[in-house]
Amino acid sequence: LIVDTPMWLYQFLSSIRRRDGSLLTDSKGNVTSHLMGLLTRVSNLIRQNIKLAFVFDGEPPKLKHLTLEKRKEIKIEAEKKFEKAKEKEDFELMKKYAARTSRLTDEMIEEAKNLITAFGLPVITAPSEAEAQASFIVKNNDAFALSTNDADALLFEAPRIIRNLNMTGKKKKTNKLSFETINPDIIDLKENLNHLKINQNQLIALAMLIGTDYNSSGIKGIGPKTALRLVKEYENNFDALFNNVKWNDFFEFSWKKVFDLFKNMPVNENYDLKCKNIDESRIMELLVDKHDFSEERVKSQIENLVKTKQKGLGEFLG
Numbered sequence: 447l448i449v450d451t452p453m454w455l456y457q458f459l460s461s462i463r464r465r466d467g468s469l470l471t472d473s474k475g476n477v478t479s480h481l482m483g484l485l486t487r488v489s490n491l492i493r494q495n496i497k498l499a500f501v502f503d504g505e506p507p508k509l510k511h512l513t514l515e516k517r518k519e520i521k522i523e524a525e526k527k528f529e530k531a532k533e534k535e536d537f538e539l540m541k542k543y544a545a546r547t548s549r550l551t552d553e554m555i556e557e558a559k560n561l562i563t564a565f566g567l568p569v570i571t572a573p574s575e576a577e578a579q580a581s582f583i584v585k586n587n588d589a590f591a592l593s594t595n596d597a598d599a600l601l602f603e604a605p606r607i608i609r610n611l612n613m614t615g616k617k618k619k620t621n622k623l624s625f626e627t628i629n630p631d632i633i634d635l636k637e638n639l640n641h642l643k644i645n646q647n648q649l650i651a652l653a654m655l656i657g658t659d660y661n662s663s664g665i666k667g668i669g670p671k672t673a674l675r676l677v678k679e680y681e682n683n684f685d686a687l688f689n690n691v692k693w694n695d696f697f698e699f700s701w702k703k704v705f706d707l708f709k710n711m712p713v714n715e716n717y718d719l720k721c722k723n724i725d726e727s728r729i730m731e732l733l734v735d736k737h738d739f740s741e742e743r744v745k746s747q748i749e750n751l752v753k754t755k756q757k758g759l760g761e762f763l764g
Contacts (some may be wrong), residue, residue: 447608449578450594451500454548455558457595458483459548480554482732484561484583489747491611492565493754497591499719500569502555507707509660509699557732558738565751569650570717578602578711583632588719591632598659600635601650601708607633646675650708651684660704665691724751 461467462479464696470479488623491498527539559569569727572579580592591606592599599607637650655673657664666677668691680687688701733739 447496447591447593447612448589449496449500450576450580450592450596450599451502451558451562453594453596454487455480455550455554456485456548459550460497472736476737478555479738480550480558480738481737484558485744485747487566488562488565488613489751491603495754497721498593499570499574499583500559500562501570501576501583502559502574503576504574504712507660507723508675509703509707509713511590524582524725526680551590560732561729564725564732566724568717568719568721570714570719572716575602575711577604579713579717580604582713582715583717583719588717590688592636593689597633598640598653600633601653601658603635603646605635609633620742642674644674644677645682647682647684647705650705652677652760654688654701658704658708661697665693667694672747700747724748 458480459469459477459552462483464739469477472478488498513554524681542705543609562569570579570583576594577594577596578728581592581599581602583589584592591608593605595609607631610630612628612630635646639645642649647730651721652673654661655668655676656670671699676687676691680690683702684705693701730741730744731750733744734741
């Protein structure tokens, strides 16, 4: 499986928190939620004989900067609401709003790369979007599927995505403090295109009508059902389609720029998926020496992984 790593890391930062909503930290105040999540999930998945490779983002496309700015505004607003909840000592609201303030720093990303590499697992940095790079690898038949909860990967032609790859069997409900029971599921691109009776280009156009990372608001008043009806009605005449929905009234850039990003996002064709041996000393140095993880717990995780390797993952990890 190819992992959409930024999505995983944001999941960890959002869900692995204390009762008051604060992130896990070491004795020096450094955030460790992302490392705790990686250690636990990667260890569990490897013990299930699942092979993993991790893709990270490169430089985001210029069109995405507007979306990133909106996300930043949402985080700032959530921080204000968190402070108000804190004044009232309302722990439920504190945790709710704290989860929306998650920020992934360059240092966290480097630490995640170091831990994954110490596990002996491949790390690939995309020229631009991680989802596009990961989708390309799966499309190239070098992996079975892409692990992500973001259906945008289907717009980059990922043949299969696996959602909810969470060994705890539960996930946090959107905008709520409670959890729901989940099971991993596979979305097959070809199967869904056949079911909807549309082609790949129509799927991209449909998504653009609703909203993507590059035109986040979509076309006002158009939901999934209307979008599906429109792409079927106009077939592949996208000029007529986007003229009809008055694209230029909503966006200062051409619809073709967004469409082209999904069709021609830069990817690295010379990626390396070769795995290596587990580097126990490097894992211990990062987690125990630097971030105060339990030495006993980390050693136990490593021993279990070594046992898994001996039972048949030699080719994978060695």
